[in-house]
Amino acid sequence: xxxxxxxxxxxDSPVAxxxxxxxxxxxxxxxxxxxxxxxxxxxxxxxxxxEALETALGVQLExxxxxxxxxxxxISQHCQKNLQCVLCKRTMLKVARNxxxxxxxxxxATGESLGQVASQTLYNINAEEKGLGFPVLRPLIGLxxxxxxxxxxxxxxxxxxxxxxxPCSIVPFRPATMASSKLIAAQEEQLDLERLSKxxxxxxFSLRTPSRTRT
Numbered sequence: 001x002x003x004x005x006x007x008x009x010x011x012d013s014p015v016a017x018x019x020x021x022x023x024x025x026x027x028x029x030x031x032x033x034x035x036x037x038x039x040x041x042x043x044x045x046x047x048x049x050x051e052a053l054e055t056a057l058g059v060q061l062e063x064x065x066x067x068x069x070x071x072x073x074x075i076s077q078h079c080q081k082n083l084q085c086v087l088c089k090r091t092m093l094k095v096a097r098n099x100x101x102x103x104x105x106x107x108x109a110t111g112e113s114l115g116q117v118a119s120q121t122l123y124n125i126n127a128e129e130k131g132l133g134f135p136v137l138r139p140l141i142g143l144x145x146x147x148x149x150x151x152x153x154x155x156x157x158x159x160x161x162x163x164x165x166x167p168c169s170i171v172p173f174r175p176a177t178m179a180s181s182k183l184i185a186a187q188e189e190q191l192d193l194e195r196l197s198k199x200x201x202x203x204x205f206s207l208r209t210p211s212r213t214r215t
Contacts (some may be wrong), residue, residue, distance in 0.1 A: 002026040003137060004100040005109040007063070008094060009045045009165060012111030012140055014053055014157040015148050019139040020109055021057050027109075029053075029061055030099055030204070032068035032092050039166030047208060048160050056155040062208030065199050072170050074196060079187045085175040087187060089119040090128045090198055097134040098201030107135035113148060114141050118175035130181040146155055 005017040021027045031046045043065065050063045071091045072084075079084040079087055096108040112120045119128065129136055140148055152158035188194075 001107065001173045002028065002103070002105040003107050003109050004030050004064075004096050004103065004105045006096055006111070006210070007031050007046055007049065008111070009042050009049065010111070011152050011158065011159065011161040012116075012148055014049050014111075014161065015104075015143040015151045015155065016109055016111035016139050016191060017061075018053060018056060018151070018155050018157075019052075020110055020130060020137065021059065021061075028103060028105065029063045030096055031065045031207070032065065032095065033065050034068045034072065034168060036069055037168050037170045042165060043207070045160060045163065045165065050157070050208060051159055052157045052160060056157070061208075062206060062210055064099060064204050065207045066099065066204035067196075068092070068095075068200070069076055071095075071196060071200060074191060076170060077192045081172045082176040083179060083187055084170060084172045085119045086124050086128060086179045086184060087191070087193075089124075090184065090188075090194060091200075093128060093132055093136065094193060094197035095200045095204070097132060098197055099204050100134065102201065102204075103131050107137050109137040109139065112138045113143055115143070115199050116145065118177050121177045123178040123180070124176070127179040127181045130184070 001179055003020055005027050007013045018028050022192045054061055075084055075087045100108050
């Protein structure tokens with residue numbers, strides 16, 4: 001099974017990728033580049049997380065990146081402010097789906113754990129995935145933060161993940177926690193999200209391709 005796993009600079013997503021790869025999945029990492037709404041050093045951090053994952057797993061991993069700043073801008077221009085995080089995640093899922101189809105992958109995966117942040121409530125997860133038409137794996141969905149942190153420390157990614165950086169600057173003051181699928185669908189029409197996610201996926205490229213000479 002080939003899986004495109006979203007990789008941020010946080011604690012959870014490297015653990016999700018590790019869990020899938022450890023259980024036999026062929027994992028391709030996809031980072032959604034959030035600049036200018038995140039710091040310039042985040043891409044380098046993601047590369048280092050990839051290297052730490054390779055050490056923990058004993059395999060080489062391919063890392064892709066796709067521009068996400070333009071999506072964030074369009075969401076902020078055309079949609080309700082409190083839905084920024086939900087539509088951000090829905091955009092990520094659609095871009096990841098399109099990249100996965102491009103690469104011949106069988107599923108996409110995220111590091112979501114139920115209820116940890118606004119975009120991860122049960123209501124929002126349902127709205128974010130509605131009608132995606134592609135499998136979404138969430139290997140950490142039932143774990144709490146302490147369990148995930150324990151795994152990250154064991155893997156060797158924790159210290160990298162907790163390094164201070166610039167937080168996302170476009171997060172709304174009061175993000176929605178109970179978005180409905182009907183509301184999100186209406187917002188998508190204003191955004192033309194299918195077209196946007198295709199454009200972004202088309203711009204995705206391999207940032208780091210495994211080298212046969214590396215061990």
